[in-house]
Amino acid sequence: MTSRIRWAVAALAVVAGLGAARVEAQPAAVSGGGWEVSIAPLYLWASELDGAMTVGPRNVPIFMDFGTAVKNLSATFTFDAEVRKGRWGAFADLGFVRLGTDTEYDVIRPGRLTAKGRVELDNLIFETGGAAWLTRDFAVIGGVRTYTFSPNVTLGVADIDLREVEISKTNVDAIAGVTWRPKLSPRLTLLTRADMGAGQSDFTWSGLVAVEYHVKPAFGLLVGYKGLGIDTGDPRGLAAAGGLSVPTTYDVTHYGPVFAGTFHWGR
Structure with missing residues (x-):
């Protein structure tokens, strides 16, 4: 079990334990009957x-800090939404990031040449599911997470025909976990969530710890820390340029601080 998996399991156990204690202490603390968005x-x-x-026989280490990612950011879009009525709720989260950079490669055809190229990496993460609130601030959740990893490489060398290389794969995984959101004060709420799952991936997990400051009843500011990991496991053949099937795997972790403005209705 890798350190990232141990971290995910530990986070899930801590949140579940704290939430279970809360459930036992407040068995009747549930939401009212109106809609909350x-x-x-x-x-x-x-x-x-x-x-x-890994792409074919090659293993490619991946590391990109936030500063480097910002320099290479081509496009991004994020959106998170939740609805709740009484004991039941639903959620959806979408995150898209495109990183692009110009670079140079050594190309051997027939001798060693330098090719100027463009690399674009698309990451699309989408999750949706439902929640069963056992108390006002503790729920068990379940749903589906999809993860699309799409590297695109374009090379160009005079008098040599180099095709664009594009590999894309979307993994669909079932997830289950817990969320615990106790109020620390009239204006402060602690937000925690941990989940894990599998399906087309061998293992996937995510965790969040954040604090939301309610500036107004309908508006808040959130700051926290989020991690998400996915391990595809055994190599799977992905379609590349020219119709070739390339055995490809990825085992990556996204992690870093989260900042958001939040809007609420029906509270």
Whole structure:
């Protein structure tokens, strides 16, 4: 079991234990009967990327700190939404990041040449599911997470035909976990969540610890720390340029601070 997996399991156990204690202490503390809606449009996840990717016979270490990612950022979009009525709720989260950079490669065809190229890396993470609130601030959650990893490499050398290399794969995984959101004061709420799952991936997990400051009843500011990992396990053939099937795996972790403005209705 890797250190990242141990961290995920430990986080899930801590949140579940704290939440279970809360459930036992407040068995009747549930939401009212009206609708509650919360959204966080265009939140910032200052995420670093760490792990490894294999393409065919090659293993490629992956590491990108947030400063490097910002320099190479081509496009980004994020959105988080939750609804709740009584004991039941639903959630959805979408995060898209495109990183692009110009670089140079050594190309052997027929001799060693330098090729100027463009690399674009798309990451699309989407999750949706439901929640069963056992108390006002503790729930068990379940749903689906999809993770799309799409590197695109374009090379160009005079008098040599080099095709664009594009590999894309979307993994769909079932997830289950818990969330605990106790109020620390009239204006402060602690937000915690931990989940894990599997499916087309061997293992996936995520964890969040954050604090939200309620500036107004309908508006808040959130700051916290989030991690998400995915391990695809055994190599799977992905379609590359020219219809080739390339055995590819990835085992990566996204981690870093989260900042958001939050909007609430029905509280």
